[in-house]
Amino acid sequence: MQLPPLVQTFVLHFGEMGSRWGINRTVGQIYAVLFVAERPLNADEIVERLGVSRSNVSMGLKELQAWNLVRLQHRPGDRRDYFATPEDVWQIVRTLVEERKKREIDPTLTILRELLMQRVETDAERHAQARLGEMHDLFELFTGWYDDMRRLETDRLVQLLSLGTKVQKVLEMKDRLTGRGGRADKRD
Amino acid sequence: MQLPPLVQTFVLHFGEMGSRWGINRTVGQIYAVLFVAERPLNADEIVERLGVSRSNVSMGLKELQAWNLVRLQHRPGDRRDYFATPEDVWQIVRTLVEERKKREIDPTLTILRELLMQRVETDAERHAQARLGEMHDLFELFTGWYDDMRRLETDRLVQLLSLGTKVQKVLEMKDRLTGRGGRADKRD
DNA sequence: TCGTTTTTTCAGAAATTTCTGAAATTGCTA
DNA sequence: TAGCAATTTCAGAAATTTCTGAAAAAACGA
Numbered sequence: 393m394q395l396p397p398l399v400q401t402f403v404l405h406f407g408e409m410g411s412r413w414g415i416n417r418t419v420g421q422i423y424a425v426l427f428v429a430e431r432p433l434n435a436d437e438i439v440e441r442l443g444v445s446r447s448n449v450s451m452g453l454k455e456l457q458a459w460n461l462v463r464l465q466h467r468p469g470d471r472r473d474y475f476a477t478p479e480d481v482w483q484i485v486r487t488l489v490e491e492r493k494k495r496e497i498d499p500t501l502t503i504l505r506e507l508l509m510q511r512v513e514t515d516a517e518r519h520a521q522a523r524l525g526e527m528h529d530l531f532e533l534f535t536g537w538y539d540d541m542r543r544l545e546t547d548r549l550v551q552l553l554s555l556g557t558k559v560q561k562v563l564e565m566k567d568r569l570t571g572r573g574g575r576a577d578k579r580d
Numbered sequence: 581m582q583l584p585p586l587v588q589t590f591v592l593h594f595g596e597m598g599s600r601w602g603i604n605r606t607v608g609q610i611y612a613v614l615f616v617a618e619r620p621l622n623a624d625e626i627v628e629r630l631g632v633s634r635s636n637v638s639m640g641l642k643e644l645q646a647w648n649l650v651r652l653q654h655r656p657g658d659r660r661d662y663f664a665t666p667e668d669v670w671q672i673v674r675t676l677v678e679e680r681k682k683r684e685i686d687p688t689l690t691i692l693r694e695l696l697m698q699r700v701e702t703d704a705e706r707h708a709q710a711r712l713g714e715m716h717d718l719f720e721l722f723t724g725w726y727d728d729m730r731r732l733e734t735d736r737l738v739q740l741l742s743l744g745t746k747v748q749k750v751l752e753m754k755d756r757l758t759g760r761g762g763r764a765d766k767r768d
Numbered sequence: 769t770c771g772t773t774t775t776t777t778c779a780g781a782a783a784t785t786t787c788t789g790a791a792a793t794t795g796c797t798a
Numbered sequence: 799t800a801g802c803a804a805t806t807t808c809a810g811a812a813a814t815t816t817c818t819g820a821a822a823a824a825a826c827g828a
Binding site: 396398399401402405409412413414427428430481482485495496499500503504506507510512514515516517519520521523524526527530533534536537539540541543544548550552553554556557558559560562563565569 | 584586587589590593597600601602615616618669670673683684687688691692694695698700702703704705707708709711712714715718721722724725727728729731732736738739740741742743744745746747748750757
Protein backbone atom coordinates (compact mmCIF):
# COMPACT_ATOMS: atom_id res chain seq x y z
CA MET A 393 0.00 0.00 0.00
CA GLN A 394 1.63 3.19 -1.26
CA LEU A 395 0.14 6.05 0.76
CA PRO A 396 1.18 8.74 3.23
CA PRO A 397 0.76 7.40 6.80
CA LEU A 398 -2.10 9.73 7.56
CA VAL A 399 -4.04 8.61 4.55
CA GLN A 400 -3.15 4.99 5.11
CA THR A 401 -4.59 5.02 8.61
CA PHE A 402 -7.81 6.48 7.32
CA VAL A 403 -8.04 4.08 4.41
CA LEU A 404 -7.50 1.06 6.60
CA HIS A 405 -10.06 2.21 9.12
CA PHE A 406 -12.58 2.98 6.45
CA GLY A 407 -12.05 -0.45 4.95
CA GLU A 408 -12.84 -2.07 8.28
CA MET A 409 -15.87 0.09 8.77
CA GLY A 410 -17.07 -0.62 5.28
CA SER A 411 -17.11 -4.30 6.05
CA ARG A 412 -19.45 -3.71 8.99
CA TRP A 413 -21.85 -2.26 6.49
CA GLY A 414 -22.74 -4.37 3.49
CA ILE A 415 -19.67 -3.11 1.64
CA ASN A 416 -16.50 -5.18 1.51
CA ARG A 417 -13.10 -4.05 2.68
CA THR A 418 -11.57 -3.25 -0.67
CA VAL A 419 -14.57 -1.27 -1.79
CA GLY A 420 -14.37 0.74 1.40
CA GLN A 421 -10.70 1.37 0.82
CA ILE A 422 -11.21 2.45 -2.76
CA TYR A 423 -13.82 4.88 -1.59
CA ALA A 424 -11.56 6.25 1.11
CA VAL A 425 -8.73 6.80 -1.35
CA LEU A 426 -11.01 8.66 -3.71
CA PHE A 427 -12.50 10.68 -0.89
CA VAL A 428 -9.19 12.18 0.17
CA ALA A 429 -7.64 12.41 -3.29
CA GLU A 430 -6.81 15.84 -4.65
CA ARG A 431 -8.08 14.96 -8.08
CA PRO A 432 -9.96 12.17 -9.85
CA LEU A 433 -7.98 8.93 -10.07
CA ASN A 434 -7.91 6.22 -12.67
CA ALA A 435 -8.03 2.54 -11.89
CA ASP A 436 -4.29 2.00 -12.14
CA GLU A 437 -3.61 4.78 -9.71
CA ILE A 438 -5.91 3.10 -7.23
CA VAL A 439 -4.19 -0.24 -7.82
CA GLU A 440 -0.88 1.44 -7.07
CA ARG A 441 -2.10 3.09 -3.90
CA LEU A 442 -3.89 0.05 -2.47
CA GLY A 443 -1.77 -2.79 -3.77
CA VAL A 444 -4.67 -4.96 -4.91
CA SER A 445 -5.30 -6.50 -8.29
CA ARG A 446 -6.52 -4.54 -11.21
CA SER A 447 -9.62 -6.71 -11.54
CA ASN A 448 -10.49 -6.20 -7.92
CA VAL A 449 -10.41 -2.46 -8.39
CA SER A 450 -12.54 -2.79 -11.49
CA MET A 451 -15.20 -4.70 -9.56
CA GLY A 452 -15.02 -2.34 -6.63
CA LEU A 453 -15.49 0.70 -8.83
CA LYS A 454 -18.42 -0.97 -10.48
CA GLU A 455 -20.04 -1.49 -7.12
CA LEU A 456 -19.41 2.08 -6.06
CA GLN A 457 -20.98 3.25 -9.28
CA ALA A 458 -24.01 1.07 -8.63
CA TRP A 459 -24.30 2.90 -5.31
CA ASN A 460 -23.94 6.24 -7.08
CA LEU A 461 -21.10 6.99 -4.74
CA VAL A 462 -18.49 7.86 -7.33
CA ARG A 463 -18.62 9.93 -10.43
CA LEU A 464 -16.92 8.92 -13.67
CA GLN A 465 -14.94 11.63 -15.44
CA HIS A 466 -12.67 11.99 -18.41
CA ARG A 467 -9.56 13.99 -19.14
CA PRO A 468 -9.04 15.45 -22.60
CA GLY A 469 -6.69 13.33 -24.65
CA ASP A 470 -6.80 10.44 -22.18
CA ARG A 471 -9.07 7.49 -22.76
CA ARG A 472 -8.84 6.18 -19.24
CA ASP A 473 -11.76 6.51 -16.82
CA TYR A 474 -11.20 8.76 -13.85
CA PHE A 475 -13.21 8.49 -10.67
CA ALA A 476 -14.03 10.95 -7.95
CA THR A 477 -16.34 11.38 -5.00
CA PRO A 478 -18.60 14.43 -4.91
CA GLU A 479 -16.89 17.50 -3.48
CA ASP A 480 -19.83 18.23 -1.26
CA VAL A 481 -19.98 15.88 1.70
CA TRP A 482 -23.67 16.57 2.09
CA GLN A 483 -24.24 15.23 -1.37
CA ILE A 484 -22.50 12.07 -0.23
CA VAL A 485 -24.72 11.77 2.81
CA ARG A 486 -27.82 12.26 0.71
CA THR A 487 -26.81 9.56 -1.75
CA LEU A 488 -25.82 7.15 0.98
CA VAL A 489 -29.10 7.50 2.83
CA GLU A 490 -31.12 7.35 -0.34
CA GLU A 491 -29.43 4.18 -1.53
CA ARG A 492 -29.62 2.42 1.80
CA LYS A 493 -33.27 3.28 2.03
CA LYS A 494 -33.84 1.90 -1.45
CA ARG A 495 -32.07 -1.36 -0.67
CA GLU A 496 -33.07 -1.97 2.92
CA ILE A 497 -36.08 -0.03 4.01
CA ASP A 498 -38.26 -0.07 0.92
CA PRO A 499 -38.16 -3.83 0.36
CA THR A 500 -38.86 -4.39 4.04
CA LEU A 501 -41.83 -2.06 3.93
CA THR A 502 -43.14 -3.91 0.92
CA ILE A 503 -42.93 -7.25 2.67
CA LEU A 504 -44.45 -5.87 5.84
CA ARG A 505 -47.39 -4.49 3.90
CA GLU A 506 -47.95 -7.81 2.19
CA LEU A 507 -47.88 -9.68 5.46
CA LEU A 508 -50.25 -7.24 7.10
CA MET A 509 -52.78 -7.84 4.32
CA GLN A 510 -52.82 -11.58 4.89
CA ARG A 511 -55.75 -13.18 6.60
CA VAL A 512 -54.52 -15.34 9.47
CA GLU A 513 -55.96 -18.12 11.61
CA THR A 514 -54.11 -18.68 14.83
CA ASP A 515 -53.50 -16.54 17.86
CA ALA A 516 -49.76 -16.74 17.34
CA GLU A 517 -50.16 -15.38 13.84
CA ARG A 518 -52.45 -12.63 15.00
CA HIS A 519 -49.90 -11.59 17.57
CA ALA A 520 -47.09 -11.72 15.04
CA GLN A 521 -49.13 -9.58 12.72
CA ALA A 522 -49.68 -7.00 15.43
CA ARG A 523 -45.94 -6.81 16.03
CA LEU A 524 -45.27 -6.45 12.34
CA GLY A 525 -47.80 -3.65 12.35
CA GLU A 526 -45.82 -1.83 14.99
CA MET A 527 -42.67 -2.24 12.97
CA HIS A 528 -44.43 -1.08 9.86
CA ASP A 529 -45.72 2.08 11.51
CA LEU A 530 -42.26 2.84 12.80
CA PHE A 531 -40.75 2.48 9.36
CA GLU A 532 -43.47 4.62 7.85
CA LEU A 533 -42.88 7.33 10.38
CA PHE A 534 -39.17 7.36 9.62
CA THR A 535 -39.53 7.30 5.87
CA GLY A 536 -42.12 10.04 6.03
CA TRP A 537 -39.78 12.16 8.06
CA TYR A 538 -36.89 11.38 5.76
CA ASP A 539 -38.98 12.28 2.75
CA ASP A 540 -39.50 15.70 4.26
CA MET A 541 -35.89 16.20 5.22
CA ARG A 542 -34.42 15.26 1.89
CA ARG A 543 -36.30 18.15 0.31
CA LEU A 544 -34.63 20.74 2.49
CA GLU A 545 -31.72 22.70 1.21
CA THR A 546 -28.53 21.80 2.97
CA ASP A 547 -28.40 25.11 4.83
CA ARG A 548 -31.81 24.59 6.28
CA LEU A 549 -31.03 21.00 7.14
CA VAL A 550 -27.91 22.02 9.00
CA GLN A 551 -29.85 24.71 10.77
CA LEU A 552 -32.43 22.17 11.89
CA LEU A 553 -29.88 19.64 13.02
CA SER A 554 -27.91 22.24 14.93
CA LEU A 555 -31.05 23.28 16.67
CA GLY A 556 -31.54 19.79 18.06
CA THR A 557 -33.70 19.68 21.12
CA LYS A 558 -34.19 23.40 21.17
CA VAL A 559 -36.88 22.72 18.63
CA GLN A 560 -38.84 21.28 21.49
CA LYS A 561 -38.75 24.62 23.24
CA VAL A 562 -40.05 26.22 20.11
CA LEU A 563 -42.82 23.66 19.94
CA GLU A 564 -43.82 24.31 23.51
CA MET A 565 -43.87 27.96 22.80
CA LYS A 566 -46.01 27.35 19.75
CA ASP A 567 -48.39 25.29 21.89
CA ARG A 568 -48.70 28.16 24.33
CA LEU A 569 -49.06 30.81 21.71
CA THR A 570 -51.59 28.99 19.57
CA GLY A 571 -53.58 27.71 22.51
CA ARG A 572 -52.59 24.06 22.13
CA GLY A 573 -54.20 21.57 19.85
CA GLY A 574 -52.97 21.71 16.31
CA ARG A 575 -52.65 18.21 14.93
CA ALA A 576 -50.66 16.37 17.56
CA ASP A 577 -53.35 14.64 19.57
CA LYS A 578 -52.22 14.86 23.10
CA ARG A 579 -54.63 14.05 25.89
CA ASP A 580 -53.11 15.15 29.17
CA MET B 581 -38.07 -24.48 9.86
CA GLN B 582 -41.22 -24.93 11.91
CA LEU B 583 -43.18 -21.70 11.65
CA PRO B 584 -46.49 -20.38 10.31
CA PRO B 585 -45.99 -19.13 6.73
CA LEU B 586 -46.52 -15.51 7.69
CA VAL B 587 -43.86 -15.67 10.34
CA GLN B 588 -41.54 -17.68 8.16
CA THR B 589 -41.60 -15.07 5.42
CA PHE B 590 -40.75 -12.37 7.91
CA VAL B 591 -38.00 -14.40 9.54
CA LEU B 592 -36.35 -15.22 6.23
CA HIS B 593 -36.50 -11.62 5.10
CA PHE B 594 -35.12 -10.36 8.34
CA GLY B 595 -32.29 -12.87 8.15
CA GLU B 596 -31.34 -11.55 4.72
CA MET B 597 -31.56 -7.98 5.90
CA GLY B 598 -29.51 -8.75 8.96
CA SER B 599 -26.70 -9.96 6.78
CA ARG B 600 -26.58 -6.60 5.00
CA TRP B 601 -25.86 -5.07 8.35
CA GLY B 602 -22.99 -6.49 10.33
CA ILE B 603 -25.26 -9.20 11.75
CA ASN B 604 -25.27 -12.68 10.27
CA ARG B 605 -28.28 -14.46 8.91
CA THR B 606 -28.98 -16.74 11.83
CA VAL B 607 -28.69 -13.93 14.34
CA GLY B 608 -31.17 -11.93 12.31
CA GLN B 609 -33.54 -14.89 12.21
CA ILE B 610 -33.30 -15.48 15.93
CA TYR B 611 -34.12 -11.88 16.51
CA ALA B 612 -37.08 -12.00 14.15
CA VAL B 613 -38.49 -15.07 15.89
CA LEU B 614 -38.20 -13.41 19.26
CA PHE B 615 -39.68 -10.21 17.96
CA VAL B 616 -42.93 -11.79 16.86
CA ALA B 617 -43.17 -14.37 19.66
CA GLU B 618 -46.09 -14.15 22.05
CA ARG B 619 -43.87 -14.91 25.02
CA PRO B 620 -40.20 -15.31 25.87
CA LEU B 621 -38.60 -18.36 24.27
CA ASN B 622 -35.84 -20.64 25.45
CA ALA B 623 -32.98 -21.76 23.26
CA ASP B 624 -34.52 -25.12 22.39
CA GLU B 625 -37.71 -23.49 21.24
CA ILE B 626 -35.67 -21.32 18.90
CA VAL B 627 -33.78 -24.37 17.64
CA GLU B 628 -37.09 -26.03 16.90
CA ARG B 629 -38.51 -23.03 15.05
CA LEU B 630 -35.40 -22.29 12.97
CA GLY B 631 -33.95 -25.75 12.47
CA VAL B 632 -30.37 -24.77 13.25
CA SER B 633 -28.00 -26.29 15.75
CA ARG B 634 -28.22 -25.68 19.43
CA SER B 635 -24.73 -24.23 19.54
CA ASN B 636 -25.50 -21.83 16.75
CA VAL B 637 -28.47 -20.52 18.69
CA SER B 638 -26.34 -20.20 21.78
CA MET B 639 -23.80 -18.07 19.94
CA GLY B 640 -26.49 -16.03 18.27
CA LEU B 641 -28.16 -15.26 21.56
CA LYS B 642 -24.85 -14.27 23.02
CA GLU B 643 -24.32 -11.81 20.23
CA LEU B 644 -27.80 -10.36 20.60
CA GLN B 645 -27.14 -9.93 24.29
CA ALA B 646 -23.90 -8.15 23.55
CA TRP B 647 -25.97 -5.77 21.45
CA ASN B 648 -28.47 -5.37 24.28
CA LEU B 649 -31.14 -6.38 21.85
CA VAL B 650 -32.67 -9.20 23.87
CA ARG B 651 -33.57 -9.48 27.51
CA LEU B 652 -32.92 -12.61 29.54
CA GLN B 653 -35.78 -13.80 31.75
CA HIS B 654 -36.61 -16.72 33.99
CA ARG B 655 -39.76 -18.67 34.73
CA PRO B 656 -40.39 -19.92 38.24
CA GLY B 657 -39.45 -23.58 38.64
CA ASP B 658 -37.62 -23.68 35.31
CA ARG B 659 -33.88 -23.31 35.11
CA ARG B 660 -33.75 -22.58 31.43
CA ASP B 661 -33.04 -19.12 30.12
CA TYR B 662 -35.85 -17.39 28.29
CA PHE B 663 -35.28 -14.57 25.85
CA ALA B 664 -37.46 -11.75 24.65
CA THR B 665 -37.22 -8.49 22.77
CA PRO B 666 -38.47 -5.35 24.47
CA GLU B 667 -42.22 -4.84 24.07
CA ASP B 668 -41.72 -1.25 23.12
CA VAL B 669 -40.44 -0.90 19.57
CA TRP B 670 -39.08 2.53 20.39
CA GLN B 671 -36.87 1.00 23.01
CA ILE B 672 -35.54 -1.28 20.31
CA VAL B 673 -34.79 1.64 18.03
CA ARG B 674 -33.02 3.47 20.80
CA THR B 675 -30.82 0.51 21.62
CA LEU B 676 -30.04 -0.18 18.00
CA VAL B 677 -29.00 3.36 17.28
CA GLU B 678 -27.02 3.64 20.47
CA GLU B 679 -25.09 0.44 19.82
CA ARG B 680 -24.36 1.23 16.22
CA LYS B 681 -23.13 4.63 17.20
CA LYS B 682 -20.89 3.08 19.82
CA ARG B 683 -19.39 0.60 17.39
CA GLU B 684 -19.21 2.62 14.21
CA ILE B 685 -19.41 6.32 14.75
CA ASP B 686 -17.47 6.79 17.95
CA PRO B 687 -14.34 4.89 16.88
CA THR B 688 -14.38 6.74 13.58
CA LEU B 689 -14.62 10.08 15.32
CA THR B 690 -11.71 9.12 17.53
CA ILE B 691 -9.55 8.27 14.56
CA LEU B 692 -10.57 11.38 12.68
CA ARG B 693 -9.64 13.56 15.62
CA GLU B 694 -6.26 11.89 15.91
CA LEU B 695 -5.55 12.38 12.24
CA LEU B 696 -6.61 16.00 12.36
CA MET B 697 -4.12 16.66 15.16
CA GLN B 698 -1.21 15.34 13.12
CA ARG B 699 1.26 17.73 11.64
CA VAL B 700 1.67 17.00 7.93
CA GLU B 701 4.19 17.87 5.24
CA THR B 702 2.91 17.46 1.74
CA ASP B 703 0.13 19.12 -0.21
CA ALA B 704 -1.60 15.79 -0.69
CA GLU B 705 -1.68 15.27 3.03
CA ARG B 706 -2.94 18.75 3.68
CA HIS B 707 -5.75 18.18 1.26
CA ALA B 708 -6.57 14.81 2.79
CA GLN B 709 -6.67 16.42 6.19
CA ALA B 710 -9.08 19.06 4.98
CA ARG B 711 -11.37 16.36 3.66
CA LEU B 712 -11.18 14.45 6.91
CA GLY B 713 -12.07 17.69 8.65
CA GLU B 714 -15.22 17.95 6.61
CA MET B 715 -16.15 14.41 7.48
CA HIS B 716 -15.39 15.04 11.11
CA ASP B 717 -17.63 18.08 11.26
CA LEU B 718 -20.42 16.16 9.64
CA PHE B 719 -20.15 13.37 12.18
CA GLU B 720 -20.03 15.86 15.02
CA LEU B 721 -23.16 17.55 13.77
CA PHE B 722 -25.00 14.26 13.59
CA THR B 723 -23.88 12.97 16.95
CA GLY B 724 -24.73 16.29 18.55
CA TRP B 725 -28.20 16.12 17.08
CA TYR B 726 -28.58 12.51 18.11
CA ASP B 727 -27.46 13.34 21.61
CA ASP B 728 -30.27 15.81 21.83
CA MET B 729 -32.87 13.52 20.34
CA ARG B 730 -32.14 10.56 22.57
CA ARG B 731 -33.08 12.67 25.57
CA LEU B 732 -36.59 13.30 24.30
CA GLU B 733 -39.47 11.25 25.58
CA THR B 734 -40.88 9.01 22.91
CA ASP B 735 -44.07 11.06 22.61
CA ARG B 736 -42.13 14.20 21.89
CA LEU B 737 -39.87 12.40 19.50
CA VAL B 738 -42.82 11.06 17.55
CA GLN B 739 -44.35 14.50 17.54
CA LEU B 740 -41.18 15.95 16.12
CA LEU B 741 -40.76 13.29 13.48
CA SER B 742 -44.38 13.57 12.41
CA LEU B 743 -43.94 17.26 12.06
CA GLY B 744 -41.13 16.79 9.58
CA THR B 745 -40.54 19.84 7.47
CA LYS B 746 -43.38 21.69 9.11
CA VAL B 747 -40.93 22.43 11.87
CA GLN B 748 -39.52 24.94 9.51
CA LYS B 749 -42.89 26.68 9.40
CA VAL B 750 -43.06 26.68 13.16
CA LEU B 751 -39.62 28.20 13.26
CA GLU B 752 -40.66 30.92 10.92
CA MET B 753 -43.73 31.56 13.03
CA LYS B 754 -41.57 31.76 16.09
CA ASP B 755 -39.39 34.29 14.34
CA ARG B 756 -42.42 36.39 13.55
CA LEU B 757 -43.97 36.12 16.97
CA THR B 758 -40.84 36.83 18.95
CA GLY B 759 -39.66 39.58 16.68
CA ARG B 760 -36.78 37.65 15.15
CA GLY B 761 -33.40 36.94 16.55
CA GLY B 762 -33.28 34.22 19.15
CA ARG B 763 -30.29 31.97 18.72
CA ALA B 764 -30.66 30.67 15.21
CA ASP B 765 -28.48 33.06 13.30
CA LYS B 766 -30.35 33.83 10.18
CA ARG B 767 -29.22 36.60 7.95
CA ASP B 768 -31.69 36.96 5.13
C1' DT C 769 -20.63 -34.75 46.81
C1' DC C 770 -22.93 -36.75 42.69
C1' DG C 771 -26.07 -36.81 38.97
C1' DT C 772 -28.86 -34.25 35.93
C1' DT C 773 -30.03 -30.45 33.09
C1' DT C 774 -28.68 -26.47 30.60
C1' DT C 775 -25.40 -23.57 28.49
C1' DT C 776 -20.95 -22.54 26.50
C1' DT C 777 -16.83 -23.42 24.07
C1' DC C 778 -14.22 -24.74 20.31
C1' DA C 779 -11.88 -27.43 16.54
C1' DG C 780 -12.80 -28.54 12.29
C1' DA C 781 -16.35 -28.87 8.30
C1' DA C 782 -19.19 -26.37 5.28
C1' DA C 783 -20.57 -22.36 3.09
C1' DT C 784 -19.83 -17.95 1.51
C1' DT C 785 -17.27 -14.06 0.11
C1' DT C 786 -13.40 -11.95 -1.76
C1' DC C 787 -9.60 -11.78 -4.75
C1' DT C 788 -6.64 -12.88 -8.63
C1' DG C 789 -4.67 -13.78 -13.26
C1' DA C 790 -5.89 -14.90 -17.68
C1' DA C 791 -8.86 -14.33 -21.31
C1' DA C 792 -12.51 -11.83 -23.49
C1' DT C 793 -14.57 -7.60 -24.64
C1' DT C 794 -14.91 -2.78 -25.63
C1' DG C 795 -13.64 1.29 -27.80
C1' DC C 796 -10.71 3.96 -30.19
C1' DT C 797 -7.42 5.41 -33.98
C1' DA C 798 -4.93 4.90 -37.91
C1' DT D 799 -10.21 -3.65 -40.19
C1' DA D 800 -5.91 -4.27 -37.61
C1' DG D 801 -3.70 -3.00 -33.64
C1' DC D 802 -3.44 -1.17 -29.28
C1' DA D 803 -5.04 0.51 -24.72
C1' DA D 804 -8.34 0.12 -21.22
C1' DT D 805 -11.84 -2.31 -18.96
C1' DT D 806 -14.66 -6.24 -17.73
C1' DT D 807 -15.62 -10.92 -16.95
C1' DC D 808 -15.08 -15.13 -14.77
C1' DA D 809 -13.30 -19.72 -13.10
C1' DG D 810 -10.89 -21.15 -9.61
C1' DA D 811 -7.78 -20.03 -5.43
C1' DA D 812 -7.54 -17.91 -1.07
C1' DA D 813 -9.51 -16.00 2.86
C1' DT D 814 -13.12 -15.39 5.90
C1' DT D 815 -17.33 -16.41 8.12
C1' DT D 816 -20.70 -19.42 9.70
C1' DC D 817 -22.18 -23.62 11.51
C1' DT D 818 -22.00 -28.08 13.76
C1' DG D 819 -21.25 -31.94 16.99
C1' DA D 820 -18.72 -33.25 20.73
C1' DA D 821 -16.86 -32.14 24.86
C1' DA D 822 -16.34 -29.04 28.73
C1' DA D 823 -18.25 -26.07 31.99
C1' DA D 824 -21.76 -24.17 34.79
C1' DA D 825 -25.85 -24.36 37.58
C1' DC D 826 -28.64 -26.55 40.46
C1' DG D 827 -31.02 -30.05 43.55
C1' DA D 828 -30.82 -34.05 46.24
